Amino acid sequence: MYQLAPLIARAVDLLEKVGASSGGMRARLAAAGAKLFGGLILKPSEEELRWAERILRNIANMLNKAGVQFGVLKDEPYSGALLYELGFVDEFADYAREVYRYFKEHGVEEVITVDPHTHHVLEKVYPEFVDGFDIKVVSYMDLVKPTKANVSKVVIHDSCLYARYLDRYDVYRRMLDSVGVVHVEDPYVTGKAYSGCCGGPIESVKPDVAKEVAKIRVRQLARLSDVVITVCPICYVNLSRAGGNIKIFDLAEVIS
């Protein structure tokens, strides 16, 4: 947290120039900073914690069922994705080198990711900034073989990273197909090129714009189905805040 203080001060200064409200901004950056260094200043709600735990447990169960051997690090370090995505590239590079050293010290050879931001930053960005980065990165989606689902007809809200950076657009579609879930498609709403972002990446920069983007997205999705499947926690949170008569589930809440 101490190391992050100058960065937070600089970020707040920059963001205030953008016209972001300073109080909320400071709190949000402090939360991001706390998350980065493993501490917790602003705690997520009980409900959010239970939601995350349910999803992680289900993913672990599916991995076990598929015969994948894995462990969970006690003090798993945060990937630093937020630093990179907000544009603090040099700070990110320093942080990434620390994380890599930690992985090496703990004998990690392969990482299984459960969200697109971590996956993208580890697979595509770390090798650019960390000399000799040699850790294999796989997504849980590439390993599990679900056998059932608790929904029947849905619309998928793609993660921009999975669809347009990581070539996973078809992977979760095939998973839903394999357990008999109908996903309604419209090239202008769910197509690889046209599917809209949830707005989440700028939540800490311009929350009002992020919310407007999410509202537009929810309206588009609701035309196709009232059950929306997300594959990223940021999408889930940002779309959930936008209101509308839809139910949102993470992929790992509906398959098993």
Added chain:
Amino acid sequence: MLDALAEVDKCARCGFCEAVCPTYNALRMRHYGPRGRLRMARAALADSSVSSLVLESLATCLRCRACELVCPASIRIVDVIMEARRRLYEDPRRVRRRA
């Protein structure tokens, strides 16, 4: 290495990218769209001091890449925005505060 200014100069200003940009569609302001962001990136990369609108424009890109998939000039729009943003963040004093 990305030659960000050369990428900016490939822009034909056709505006196809604006149709798919979520922030442009939310606000209908040019500096919240890809075409405007390239113009703002040019300022951040080449000018010694810039308006806070430049920062606002570059800091609010979602990096969603929808624009890149429709750009007929295949401009690496997100990479340009990221590079311009990085340069601006290196020295925030270049950004003029709003009056």
